[in-house]
Amino acid sequence: MKIIVLMKQVANKDAVLRIAGDEKWINEADVAWQTNESDGYALEEALRTVEAKGEGEVVVCTLGPQGAKTVIKDALARGANRAIHVVVDDSKSLSSYQIAKTIADAIKEENADLVFTGLQSDDASFGQTGVILAELLGIPHATIVIEVDRASLGDTLRVKRELESGWYQWFTYKLPALLTIQSGISQIRYASLKGIMAAKSKEIREVTPAVEEFASASAIQKVYMPLKTKQTQILGNGDAKAGAVELVEKLRSEVRII
Amino acid sequence: MILVFIEHKDCVLNKTSLEAIAAAQSIGKDLGLGVTAVLPCDKDCSLAQEIAGYAVEKVLIAKNEKLGTYTPDAYADAWEHVIKALAPKYVVMSHTYQVRDFAPKVAARLGREVVGDCIRYRAEGGKLVLTRRIFLGKLDADVTLGGDAPYFVTFQSGAFRGDAAEKGSGAVETMEVTIGDVRMTPEAPFQEAKASVDLTRSEIIVAVGRGIKSQENIAVAQQLADALGADLAASRPICDSEWLPIDRQIGSSGQTVAPKLYIALGISGAIQHIVGMKNAGTIVAVNKDAEAPIFDIADYGIVGDLFEAVPVLVDEIAKAKG
Ligand SMILES: Cc1cc2nc3c(=O)[nH]c(=O)nc-3n(C[C@H](O)[C@H](O)[C@H](O)COP(=O)(O)OP(=O)(O)OC[C@H]3O[C@@H](n4cnc5c(N)ncnc54)[C@H](O)[C@@H]3O)c2cc1C
Ligand SMILES: Cc1cc2nc3c(=O)[nH]c(=O)nc-3n(C[C@H](O)[C@H](O)[C@H](O)COP(=O)(O)OP(=O)(O)OC[C@H]3O[C@@H](n4cnc5c(N)ncnc54)[C@H](O)[C@@H]3O)c2cc1C
Numbered sequence: 001m002k003i004i005v006l007m008k009q010v011a012n013k014d015a016v017l018r019i020a021g022d023e024k025w026i027n028e029a030d031v032a033w034q035t036n037e038s039d040g041y042a043l044e045e046a047l048r049t050v051e052a053k054g055e056g057e058v059v060v061c062t063l064g065p066q067g068a069k070t071v072i073k074d075a076l077a078r079g080a081n082r083a084i085h086v087v088v089d090d091s092k093s094l095s096s097y098q099i100a101k102t103i104a105d106a107i108k109e110e111n112a113d114l115v116f117t118g119l120q121s122d123d124a125s126f127g128q129t130g131v132i133l134a135e136l137l138g139i140p141h142a143t144i145v146i147e148v149d150r151a152s153l154g155d156t157l158r159v160k161r162e163l164e165s166g167w168y169q170w171f172t173y174k175l176p177a178l179l180t181i182q183s184g185i186s187q188i189r190y191a192s193l194k195g196i197m198a199a200k201s202k203e204i205r206e207v208t209p210a211v212e213e214f215a216s217a218s219a220i221q222k223v224y225m226p227l228k229t230k231q232t233q234i235l236g237n238g239d240a241k242a243g244a245v246e247l248v249e250k251l252r253s254e255v256r257i258i
Numbered sequence: 259m260i261l262v263f264i265e266h267k268d269c270v271l272n273k274t275s276l277e278a279i280a281a282a283q284s285i286g287k288d289l290g291l292g293v294t295a296v297l298p299c300d301k302d303c304s305l306a307q308e309i310a311g312y313a314v315e316k317v318l319i320a321k322n323e324k325l326g327t328y329t330p331d332a333y334a335d336a337w338e339h340v341i342k343a344l345a346p347k348y349v350v351m352s353h354t355y356q357v358r359d360f361a362p363k364v365a366a367r368l369g370r371e372v373v374g375d376c377i378r379y380r381a382e383g384g385k386l387v388l389t390r391r392i393f394l395g396k397l398d399a400d401v402t403l404g405g406d407a408p409y410f411v412t413f414q415s416g417a418f419r420g421d422a423a424e425k426g427s428g429a430v431e432t433m434e435v436t437i438g439d440v441r442m443t444p445e446a447p448f449q450e451a452k453a454s455v456d457l458t459r460s461e462i463i464v465a466v467g468r469g470i471k472s473q474e475n476i477a478v479a480q481q482l483a484d485a486l487g488a489d490l491a492a493s494r495p496i497c498d499s500e501w502l503p504i505d506r507q508i509g510s511s512g513q514t515v516a517p518k519l520y521i522a523l524g525i526s527g528a529i530q531h532i533v534g535m536k537n538a539g540t541i542v543a544v545n546k547d548a549e550a551p552i553f554d555i556a557d558y559g560i561v562g563d564l565f566e567a568v569p570v571l572v573d574e575i576a577k578a579k580g
Contacts, residue, residue, distance in 0.1 A: 016547075097366065100366070126371075127358055127375075128371060132363070142359075168449070169446070173442045177441075184497075184498030214405075218401045220401055222400045226395070226397065233557065234553075234561060236562065240544070240566035243561070247542065250558055258575060
C-alpha cells in the first residue's frame with residue numbers, strides 16, 4: 001500500500017498581507033509560512049490508513065522552491081516515510097494545470113495506490129489541482145472527502161463525501177484513486193521528538209523538472225483590497241474595552257435589542 | 259455560444275443554477291453570445307420545461323442511462339461529448355460542491371483549467387476579466403483568461419441573483435451522449451441525524467471562531483450569550499475540534515441562520531461561514547485583525563482582543579438591563 005500526499009506551502013493565516021509593488025500578488029518578503037491547512041489533514045488520513053492496513057508507506061510530495069522543504073520536514077517528523085520535492089523556484093508563476101502536470105510527471109512511476117491532496121489551498125483556492133492531477137494520471141477521484149472507511153480498504157475503497165447543507169454520500173472507488181481531503185476529517189497528531197529525530201535520516205528525492213508552457217493559464221492582472229459592501233461603524237478606535245462600551249450603547253439605541 | 263450547467267437531483271432543481279443562468283445571460287448580452295442550458299439526465303428530464311421558461315436559446319438534455327445518480331466520471335464524459343459537439347466559447351457554472359468535483363476534470367481533459375469561485379466579471383475588448391477572492395477573502399484578484407475557447411468559469415453562490423434570471427422561452431432538445439467506464443459506485447445521499455439545536459429560530463446568536471483559542475474559553479462567550487439571552491454558535495474549526503457540537507456550526511456545511519443580531523467573536527469571515535449568516539439583521543464583529551474579511555459585512559466592528567471586549571460587554575449589558 002503506497003499513498004502519496006500532496007502538500008503545499010502557503011502564507012501563514014495570520015500574516016499581515018501587503019500587496020506587492022506590481023499589484024500582482026502579495027509581498028512575500030517577510031511573510032511567515034505554513035503548510036496548507038487541509039493538506040495537514042490529508043497527511044493525517046494517509047498515516048491512519050497505512051496504520052490501519054498494517055503495512056505500506058506514505059510519501060509526501062511538494063512543488064515549490066527550496067524554502068518549501070519545511071513542509072516536507074514537518075511531514076516526515078509526523079510519520080511520513082519519505083518525500084519527493086519537485087523543485088521549482090518560481091512556483092507562483094505556475095497555474096493549477098501546470099502544477100498538476102509537473103507533479104504527475106514526477107510521481108507517475110511511483111504507481112501509488114492512493115493519492116491524497118487537500119481540498120483547496122488557503123492562498124489561491126482554486127481547489128482543482130487534485131482533480132486535474134487525477135485526470136492526468138488516468139485515475140478516478142473524489143473531492144471533499146470527510147471520512148475514509150479504512151476497514152473497507154482492498155482493491156476498492158469506500159469514502160464519504162460531504163455534499164451541501166448537511167448531506168453526505170458514500171462512494172466506492174476502484175484503486176488507484178485520488179481523494180481531496182476536507183479539513184477536520186480527524187485530529188492531527190503532533191510531531192514527537194522521536195519523529196523529529198527519525199526524520200533526519202529519511203529520504204527526500206529532489207526532482208528538477210522542465211515545466212511545460214500552458215497557453216490556457218489564467219493570469220492575475222491586479223490584486224487589491226476587497227471593496228466594502230457595507231458601511232461598518234468601527235467602535236472604540238482600536239481600544240477593545242471602549243469599543244465594548246460603545247457597542248452596548250448602539251445595541252440599546254440603534255439596534256434596540258437591549 | 260455559452261453553455262450553462264443546470265444542476266439537479268432526481269429532476270429537482272438546485273436553485274443556484276438560476277444564478278448561473280443569470281450570469282450566463284448577462285455575459286451573453288455583453289459579448290453577443292446566445293445561451294444554451296445543459297441538463298445531464300438519464301431520462302427526458304421533467305425539469306427541462308421549467309428551464310425552457312427562461313431566456314435561453316435552447317435547453318439541451320444530455321441523456322444517458324448512467325446519468326441517473328451523479329458520478330464525476332459520467333458527468334465528465336457527458337460534458338466532453340456536449341462541448342465537442344457544440345464548441346462553446348464559455349462554459350458557465352455555479353461553484354457548488356458538485357461542480358468543484360467534475361468541472362476541473364472536464365477542463366483538464368480538454369487542456370484547460372477552471373477560473374473558479376468568481377464573484378463578478380466585466381467585459382473588456384470582447385473578453386472577460388473575472389474577479390476572485392484569494393487568501394481566504396482578504397484580497398481580490400482580477401484574472402484574465404488565457405489561450406483559446408472554451409473557457410470554464412464558475413461563480414460563487416450569491417454572486418448573481420437567481421430571481422434576476424430573465425424569463426423567456428427556449429426549445430428543448432435531447433442529445434444522446436456516450437459515457438465510458440464509471441469507476442465509482444455511489445450510494446444514496448443521506449443527512450446525518452437531525453440537528454438537536456435549531457438555530458434558524460434564534461433571535462440573537464453569539465458565534466465563536468478560532469480566535470477563542472481553547473475549549474475552556476468557550477465559557478467567556480457563553481457568559482455573553484447568557485447576558486443577551488442568545489444562542490451560542492461556532493465556525494467550523496470549533497466544531498471540528500469538538501469544542502462545540504456540530505449542530506452549532508454555521509455556514510455552508512452547517513446551519514443557515516438569519517437572527518436579528520449576530521455577534522462574531524474571533525471569526526475571520528471565510529465565504530463558507532458568511533453564506534450561513536449574512537442575512538442576519540445586524541452583524542457585529544470582534545476581531546483583532548482590522549483586515550479580517552468579516553468586517554466587510556459587519557454593521558459594527560470592534561478591532562481588538564475579544565478577551566478584553568467580552569467581559570466589558572457582559573458588564574455593560576447587565577448595567578443597561580438594570
Ligand atoms: C506571484 C503569483 C502569481 C500568480 N499568478 C498566477 C497566474 O497568473 N495564474 C494562475 O493560475 N495562478 C497564479 N498564481 C496562483 C498559484 O500558482 C496557484 O497556487 C496555482 O494556480 C495552484 O492552485 P491552488 O494553489 O489554488 O491549488 P488548489 O487547487 O486549491 O490546491 C489543492 C491541493 O492541491 C495540492 N497542491 C496545490 N499546489 C501544490 C504544490 N505546489 N505542491 C504540492 N501540492 C500542491 C495541495 O494538496 C492543495 O491542498 C500566482 C501565485 C503567485 C504567488
Ligand atoms: C467546502 C468547505 C466547507 C466549509 N464549511 C464551513 C462551514 O460550514 N462553516 C464555517 O464556519 N467554515 C466552513 N469552512 C471553513 C472556512 O473556509 C474557514 O476555514 C473557517 O470558517 C475559519 O474559521 P474561523 O474564522 O473560526 O478561523 P480563522 O479563519 O482561523 O479565524 C480566526 C480569527 O480570529 C481572530 N482572532 C484571533 N485571536 C483573537 C482574539 N484574541 N481576539 C479577537 N480576534 C481574534 C483572527 O484575527 C482571525 O480573523 C468550509 C471550508 C470549505 C473548503
